[in-house]
Amino acid sequence: MLTGDIPPNQTIYIKNLNEKVKKEELKRSLYCLFSQYGRILDVVALKTEKLRGQAWVVFSEVTAASNAVRQMQGFPFYDKPMRIQYAKTKSDCIAEAEGVYDPNAKKKKKQEEKAERKKRAEEAQQAAPANGKPAETNGGPTSFRQGNQGAQETAPPNNILFIQNLPYETTSMMLQVLFQQYPGFREVRMIEAKPGIAFVEFEDDVQSSMAMQALQGFKITPQNPMAITYAKK
């Protein structure tokens, strides 16, 4: 119904996105938000007249896309409920991987683009994770184990979480999108003078703990697994 009669596809099509969000941030936030459902191969967003307010998220598995369509339906994203469907056609990066990619049917300059794409896939190691190959397992909410054992003392449970190892360009809006999925979320606080860290407040320490477990090690970019601890009193 909400997905229309479009057959399942490993790419989801999202509309009703907030058109004021800049393209790169939008792609990063979508990547963050949807990586919990599986490995993301690509995120496509264009700001052209015809295509603004829409995006495609390409998963490595159809099942991931199905869960995303169902569970994130209507999710408030930059203050607007997302409308999610399966994409109508196969993404180029999938067709290419399957050896079925025929760019002649569409574009003229395929050689240059293919070279471009390859080049950017390599650069993507430290840029947006949403270009081509994700470079490694994103990990997502269920993989962690690198956080806070060893060196420093573990602070006792607290309703406020302390987040470290964030990419420099992380915004509080991006973190809000991630953390507000968990019950009891109150607010994100960042300090201008201290990039790379943030405080996220929940109503109580049971709820903050749930979010901590869910997002421990979450990678906003492949080289930035979040380190989440309880804030000190």
Next chain:
DNA sequence: AGCACA
């Protein structure tokens, strides 16, 4: 509302 791969 709008289905692309800048």
